[in-house]
Amino acid sequence: MTTLPTYFPSPPQGVWHLGPLPIRAYALFIITGIVVALLIGDRRWEARGGQRGVIYDIALWVVPFGLVGGRLYHLATDWRTYWGPGGAGLGAAVRIWDGGLGIWGAVALGCVGGWIGCRRHGIPLPAFTDAVAPGLVLAQAIGRLGNYFNQELYGRETTLPWGLEIFYRRDPSGYIDPHSLDGVSTGQVALVVQPTFLYELIWNVVVFVILIYVDRRFALGHGRLFALYVASYCIGRFGVELLRDDTATHIAGIRINSFTSTFVFIGAVVYIMVAPRGREAPESLRGKEDAAEEPAREFATVAAGEASTAAVAAGSDADQGEAEDAEVGEAEDAEGAEAEEPEKAGEPEAPGAEEPEADEAEAEEPRAEAPEADEPEPTPAQDSAEPASAAEPSKAPRGRWRLRRNRPSNS
Template sequence: MLGPVPIRAYALCIIAGIVIAVLWGEKRFVARGGEPGTVTDVAVYAVPFGLVGGRLYHVLTDWTTYFGPEGNPIDALKIWHGGLGIWGAVALGAVGAWIGCRRHGVPLPFFADAVAPGIVTAQAVGRLGNWFNQELYGAPTTLPWGLEIYRRVDPATGITDPLAGVAVDHTPIAVVQPTFLYELLWNLLVAGLVVWADRRFRLGHGRAFAVYVAGYTLGRFFIELLRTDPATRVFGDIRINVVVAGVVYAGAIAYLLLVRKPREVPPFPPRVPRVAAVHPGRPPAHAAEPGGSAATEPAAPDALRQPAPAAAGEPPEGRPDRTP
């Protein structure tokens, strides 16, 4: 607790992951030729969008928990109770990053390649929160690294509370496969793969980000099959995240095969401002005259031009000098 505000370990893990992603992404962005501070500026848009997207995905794929007969719609807003879908976080976070990149004149693929390993590392750190929440686990196991699940209750009411409650005894009620731990380790391997592939092949135009997406979804596909916690099922009895992982993996592989452009080289060309319409016979209003500033009025036709006043001691233009 921080005064009256409860501090959740899950939230601290997410914050730590965001900090790592921004700092590492900033370092890689500058090393690739970008302007310092840009990643932090773009993160101001990407992070809030990502949090909203992650929550939306969770709520939409677990609709009955909040809007079913026994659900409470207000609980959909209680993000501190857990429930963020990485698919929605990355998708809507990319929209926020696109907005930030446009404001700073940076191509989104260039930005995505720089932050890719930091993002998957942030996911690994965020998975530590699942250990504190006793969630995202698999079937019972006798392996030495099995996750011990304890019964937690609210001391004030005695009601079971897996998130904020305390363990009532020291005997676990189950020992299960820690699938969140498998994903954590896999994410770190993917981060290393992205860094290696990026250096080895000088990936650009979003291909380093595609390596991250392909690597993550490949591992998530098989890890998801080990999980036994409640989840939305589609196509009979398939967990929805298994289907999403397979579809996104195929898209990432297709992108890697189709995009063959070399790495972008900053500085990037500035965005071209919109030009006012040009009428026949009249130069554009913003056209600059040689050696001067931009003209504010169109030049008058030759027939309407008045001769310039003569300087002292000189005859006017077109008149002979009658001085005796």
Template sequence: MAPRYGGRVSTAFLAYLPSPDRGVWHLGPIPLRAYALCIIAGIVVAIWWGEKRFVARGGPAGTVVDVAVWAVPFGLVGGRLYHLATDWRTYFGPGGDPVAALKIWEGGLGIWGAIALGAVGAWIGCRRRGIPLPFFADAVAPGIVAAQAIGRLGNYFNQELYGGPTTLPWGLEIYERMDPSTGASDPLGGIAVDTANPIAVVHPTFLYELIWNLAVAALIVWADRRFRLGRGRVFALYVAGYTLGRFFIELMRTDPATRVFGDIRINVVVSAVIFLAAVAYVAFVRGPRETVPPEAFVLAGVEPPGAEPADDRAAATVGDRSPEEADGAEENGDTPDRP
């Protein structure tokens, strides 16, 4: 979102965090958008880390990638739908731009919608591979919150999701950006015109959330190892940790947002409700970790753990034959070559 400050801020005696001078680079006619690249990088990290954890917990290799084929598109659509539902005036209100609702590369993904619809996609993928959804969710939870941290870097390049003015040393400089070809204001696709004189110095709430998300990732990995959590409790712990931080960070933000119950940002309310639900899940759900059923390994084309390898079974079968059966099989070419 474009900053709405009237004058410029002097930083002659203070060293603040600079914003990037732009969020889009052009490779010929092709725009390279930092926000989109950060989202893609986050997805790659989530799949890579999720795959390592999934296999370490006893799942067949390659499953996370297969499930992600369903979960990622569902999650992107869900995230965008939530953003449109909670910020519909920007696109469909007076003076809005309905076409911009399709421009997902310019920013605007709601994590609640991404998780909700992404879970539907993951459920479909897990059913196709014979994997319990809670088992899958627990494996990928740290990767998801790490991906959210990486995605917040996209907000940095877009100069969005910031807080109010501050004089703290880590205050973020906001620059005026303009289209160099037309001179028109362009906060997302433009280039900063004067980085020596920012128009505002604000709380970098995107950075606060990035750091918090990485802390949550470390917490749930530790808790999972310490208590051997299962039944979806790792995922619920991630949700509880993330929403706790988001509740307070959301209160610091000053960008336009849908307000409910008078003058409360809608994401503050949603964070509180989901936090309570996640804490209740962690507190009341019990039971050992799930095990992956053998059919899941069959569907993945690999041997289940503890199964006798096919070559050993074949050798054992030949070895169990009587001499007469072995001689007959050898005449028919059914035995392996002997040295």
């Protein structure tokens, strides 16, 4: 019994319509690939020490430049389709959503957009390319599914069991052509071909795994991981080009993309050999915004330190003030006790609280020494206190009555 090969079919169509709005599978997969690349690149950028979200800002420059560059490369290498005899013309040349992007043009002009974005943010371009390289090659793998839905970029006819069935498609005008992008499959197989889109998709996934492993194992930086991505992709692309049979520009019988892959591979290997080892310092990935915020953070830190020091000093001053108040209180109590000693001998003595007034009076007018004859005659109860007063004139009470007796002219 003969077993027929088990081929797998192409999708019945590559575009759907929501009213007048066409939804193209090619565009959906391109957008999905870009989103995946940005998500992976942003996480890797943050892990390397950069500021989260910067990748999205730079992507505003990279994506438009990359799309334009990819289209320009496609037009340059497949110019006969648009500008040759019976070509599609300028209108078809600008319809990028119909497919037709060259990876090398996208990478080249995308790097120009990346350079502009990195320069505006003050971060090194090589570090940026290293962060996005794994996500970029995975985005290419996702984008190849768009070629699958468009029935394009396939290889030569084959009888291999995994051959791809290419169907005839009928477009809205009724024209039947296997290359119709807007058509719907008639169910009739036109040919069975090598699924080169699938080969490149698988190779891109392998390169993605290699990049992740090598980056973790050897910590590549300064653009060397991006160069490894370029070199690895060139190897797979060169092999795929040998299997493709679609319309393309040839030089000496060799497809132009084979030449491009060869030269780009050599350049990538040379760059890996001469580029600096190791990775960039995390501080260099934070850009101008972080550098502008650094003085403010330092000022806030210094201000917080000074506030803490002032609080400690204020607490120490308060404690010292309380200690001084306590000492002054003790001194006043001792002075009050000395002032009360004459009262124990029966002499009328002014309270200790009035002593400051006596001091002020002494400051205004010097106290005159009273003669011994002016001393009041003691009462019989004060006889025992007079000798002590005469023997120790320095301890005479400074009461208000003493000041009046010393100044008879003012009375």
